[in-house]
Amino acid sequence: MREIIRANNSGFCFGVERAVKQSFDFVSPQGRVVTLGPLIHNKDVTQKLANKGIHEISMEDIPSLMKEDTVIIRTHGVAMAVYDELKEQGVSIVDLTCPYVINIQKKVKLHHDKGYKIVILGDEHHPEVVGINGYCNNSAYITKSGEIDFPMKGKICVVAQTTEKQSNWVKLITNIAETAKEFVAFNTICKATEDRQKSAEEISKEVDAMIVIGGYTSSNTTKLYEICKKNCPMTFHIENAGELDEIKEKIKNAVRVGITAGASTPEWIIKEAMENL
Structure with missing residues (x-):
């Protein structure tokens, strides 16, 4: 019987959860709603936002913004010069930079x-x-x-x-x-980052295989993978449950499997992965 052990601190952090909730709840009275870069480093979440009509733009797109548009600043924040450029365009700004x-x-x-x-x-x-x-x-x-x-x-x-x-x-x-x-x-x-890394490190010392869930461009997820890999050679980084098929054969003999997830990984992705294991 396989045992699945989830790290105590995994998944959305405070700043990301706040940004995602407010973005999905936001309704613009007029014009487009866009995020300056991906809201968070998770393709599944950004795709859901796109399905809702909230698309991402790059810095190069700022000059083409219209006054009726609304720009969401993502959790990572931006430089002061970017705020100035947005204000010059006359757009509405929703600042979701992590506190x-x-x-x-x-x-x-x-x-x-x-x-x-x-x-x-x-x-x-x-x-x-x-x-x-x-x-x-x-x-x-x-x-x-x-x-x-x-x-x-x-x-x-x-x-x-x-x-x-x-x-x-x-x-x-x-x-x-x-x-x-x-x-x-x-x-x-961030304390949440520190707690997440400690939990992942502890579990990775006790399991036969470790699954780290999160976007491939997510800095904190990459560091979780590096930490776990030091203790558990059979550590794998996946973005969502759909990628588990590629590694199931490699972990078929693992009795204890640990799971952790980056700060940009929603709960539904973590649960789906656990159910598939």
């Missing part, structure tokens, strides 16, 4: 204005980091691994992408402390 991301943006702007050099732990191409960098005139030093290429001098302010690993944060702070004379560090890794 924790807004907190980082404010800290970065405040310390940049005070003359601090900003250091961000994260992926320079991730929309959250791109947006945060926009609050210091795109001047931040960004490191994904926690390594730094040169001695940090002057006043330094350190923040992290909300979905980063705690181990990389510790590495970065240790490296900066070796050379910086003055620095302030705000560990802005």
Whole structure:
């Protein structure tokens, strides 16, 4: 008899759940409703939004927006310059930036204005980091691994992408402390991210196979996969239950199977996967 063990902390986080609910509930009095980039990194959810008439656009599409249109800012947030561009177009803005991301943006702007050099732990191409960098005139030093290429001098302010690993944060702070004379560090890794990673790590040590559910472009899901893979070699990353057929043969002898899911994975996808196992 196979045992399915689900991580205590898995699936939608507060910010994503809030954004998804408000987007599906939103009704525009006029014009189109669009999201600036995918609302969350989950194709199933964005497809449901598209079926409702809410499509995504890119930054390059902003000049073609009409005044009667409504633009939804996704959970990752955007740079100040993007807000300015949207306001120039005269569109309505529904800002669903995660409150924790807004907190980082404010800290970065405040310390940049005070003359601090900003250091961000994260992926320079991730929309959250791109947006945060926009609050210091795109001047931040960004490191994904926690390594730094040169001695940090002057006043330094350190923040992290909300979905980063705690181990990389510790590495970065240790490296900066070796050379910086003055620095302030705000560990802005989301508590939900930390809890999700800890739960996944614990379960991955106890099972024969581990299934990580989430979008392939989801940063936090990728990190969950990396964490689980270290403890459980038979770890698989899937986007939805439809992809289980490809791995069922590989895990046919697994008696205990663990499941975790990224912050952009809705409950119905998790339940469907569990039922299929």
